[in-house]
Amino acid sequence: MNQTQPKLGNGSYIPPNKRNNSEGSEVSPQKKTAVEITSGVGRIDIGGRKNVEPVVDMKKIKENKQKSPFVKLQPRVLTEPKGLPNENEEKPTVSQEIRRQIPENSRNSRNIRDNYSNSASSMKNTKTGEFSLKDFSEISHPYIDSHCHVDMIYNRLKCSFDDGLSKWMSNYQQSFNQYFIGCIPNFIEPHLFVNTKLTKDDYDMSWIIKELESNPLYLGATYGCHPHQVKSWADQEVFWDTLEILLPHKRSKCIAVGECGIDLNKCDSPLDQQRYAFRRQIQLAFKYDKALVIHCRSGPNRDAESECLQILEEELNRPGQHRYLRIHRHCYTENWENAKKWIETCPNIVFGYTPAVFNFTGRQLDAIRNIPMDRIILETDAPYFVPSMCKDVLPRINLPGTAATVALQIAKYKNIPVDEVMRHALLNTRRIYSL
Numbered sequence: 380m381n382q383t384q385p386k387l388g389n390g391s392y393i394p395p396n397k398r399n400n401s402e403g404s405e406v407s408p409q410k411k412t413a414v415e416i417t418s419g420v421g422r423i424d425i426g427g428r429k430n431v432e433p434v435v436d437m438k439k440i441k442e443n444k445q446k447s448p449f450v451k452l453q454p455r456v457l458t459e460p461k462g463l464p465n466e467n468e469e470k471p472t473v474s475q476e477i478r479r480q481i482p483e484n485s486r487n488s489r490n491i492r493d494n495y496s497n498s499a500s501s502m503k504n505t506k507t508g509e510f511s512l513k514d515f516s517e518i519s520h521p522y523i524d525s526h527c528h529v530d531m532i533y534n535r536l537k538c539s540f541d542d543g544l545s546k547w548m549s550n551y552q553q554s555f556n557q558y559f560i561g562c563i564p565n566f567i568e569p570h571l572f573v574n575t576k577l578t579k580d581d582y583d584m585s586w587i588i589k590e591l592e593s594n595p596l597y598l599g600a601t602y603g604c605h606p607h608q609v610k611s612w613a614d615q616e617v618f619w620d621t622l623e624i625l626l627p628h629k630r631s632k633c634i635a636v637g638e639c640g641i642d643l644n645k646c647d648s649p650l651d652q653q654r655y656a657f658r659r660q661i662q663l664a665f666k667y668d669k670a671l672v673i674h675c676r677s678g679p680n681r682d683a684e685s686e687c688l689q690i691l692e693e694e695l696n697r698p699g700q701h702r703y704l705r706i707h708r709h710c711y712t713e714n715w716e717n718a719k720k721w722i723e724t725c726p727n728i729v730f731g732y733t734p735a736v737f738n739f740t741g742r743q744l745d746a747i748r749n750i751p752m753d754r755i756i757l758e759t760d761a762p763y764f765v766p767s768m769c770k771d772v773l774p775r776i777n778l779p780g781t782a783a784t785v786a787l788q789i790a791k792y793k794n795i796p797v798d799e800v801m802r803h804a805l806l807n808t809r810r811i812y813s814l
C-alpha cells in the first residue's frame with residue numbers, strides 16, 4: 380500500500396478547544412465577574428446614616444472588569460445522533476433472558492442458503508490445520524464473540540438493513556455453533572453514528588438501534604474511533620459530544636468505548652492525533668464506567684505497543700482515575716514479553732484472540748501458552764479472519780458464530796480441554812464487559 384506513513388515527531392497535538400483561538404467561537408469574555416456581583420452592596424443605610432460610601436470602589440471594578448482573566452465557555456449545543464430514540468421508550472434487553480432462548484434461536488433453520496456469496500468480497504482464509512468443521516460443531520459450551528463489525532458485514536454482504544444477525548444465523552446456520560450465546564458489535568467509524576454536515580444526508584443511526592434491538596444475541600455495543608479514522612474525527616468536537624450522549628444512553632446498548640489505540644502499520648492518521656484520540660477515549664471510558672477496547676498494531680520498526688503502554692501508564696495512574704479500568708486488548712498477535720508489560724500496566728486486562736491464531740508462529744504461540752486462562756477471551760473480528768474449517772458454511776467473509784474455533788487452537792497449545800478454554804473465556808468476557 381502506498382499510504383503516507385505518519386511521522387514520529389515529538390510535537391504534541393493541540394486539540395481544537397485548547398488552541399489559541401482568534402476566531403473566538405468557543406470562548407467569550409466573561410460577562411459577569413465576581414466583583415460585579417458584590418457591587419450590589421454599594422449604597423446601604425446603616426444606623427440611620429445615609430449615603431454610606433460604597434464598600435467597593437466602582438472605578439476599580441470597571442478597570443478590573445476590563446482586565447478580567449476569566450473566560451466562560453459558551454454552553455455547547457449537543458447534536459443528538461439522528462435516529463437515536465428516546466431512551467425511556469423501551470426497556471433494554473436483559474441478557475439473563477437472552478441466554479435461555481439461545482439454543483432455539485440458533486437452531487431455527489437447517490437450510491443454508493448462500494444468497495450473498497456472488498456479491499461478497501473474497502476474504503483470505505485463515506488455515507486451521509488439523510481442525511475440521513466437525514471439531515467446531517462438537518464444541519458444547521456457551522460462548523460469546525467479544526468483537527465483530529456488523530456494519531462491515533452488511534457492507535461485504537451488500538444486504539439490506541433488515542438482513543442482520545437473525546438472518547445470518549439462519550442462512551449460515553452451521554457457522555453458528557448451537558452454543559453461540561451472543562456477540563458484541565464494535566462501531567468504530569464515527570460517520571455511522573455522528574450527526575454532522577460532513578456526513579451524507581442519508582446518515583441515520585436508527586439502523587444501528589434497529590439492528591441492536593432486532594436480536595437479543597446482540598449483548599451490547601461499543602462506540603469509538605479506530606486509529607484509521609482519527610485523521611478525520613479527532614478534531615471534530617461533534618464526535619466527542621456524540622460519545623457523551625451515546626455512552627450513557629440506554630438505547631445505544633453501549634458497554635465499551637473503542638476500538639481505539641495506536642496503529643503504526645499502514646495508517647495515515649498522524650501519531651500525535653492518534654495519541655490525543657486514544658487518551659480522550661480512555662478518559663471517556665473512565666467517566667462512564669465502560670470497558671475499553673484497544674487496537675494496537677506495530678509497523679516495521681515502529682513500536683505501537685510502547686506508545687499505547689506509555690499513554691495507559693499515564694492515564695491509569697492519574698490522580699482520581701481508576702487503575703482497574705476494564706480493558707480488552709483486541710486481536711492480540713504479540714509475544715509473551717509484551718503481554719507481561721500489558722498486564723503490569725493494566726491489572727484488569729484480557730487478551731482477545733481471533734482466528735488469526737491458526738497462522739501463529741513461535742513467539743505468538745508462546746504467548747498463548749503463557750497468558751493465564753483468566754485473561755483470554757474469544758473474538759472473530761468478523762468480517763475478517765475466515766477460519767478455513769468453516770469456509771464452506773460461511774459466505775466468504777467471517778461471521779460472529781466462528782469465535783469458538785479459536786478455543787480449539789488455544790486448548791491445543793495450552794494442552795487443556797477445549798471446554799476449559801470455553802468456560803474461562805465466557806467468564807472473562809462477562810467480567811470485562813459486566814454482562
Ligand SMILES: [Zn+2]
Binds near residue numbers: 638709760
Ligand atoms: Zn475490530
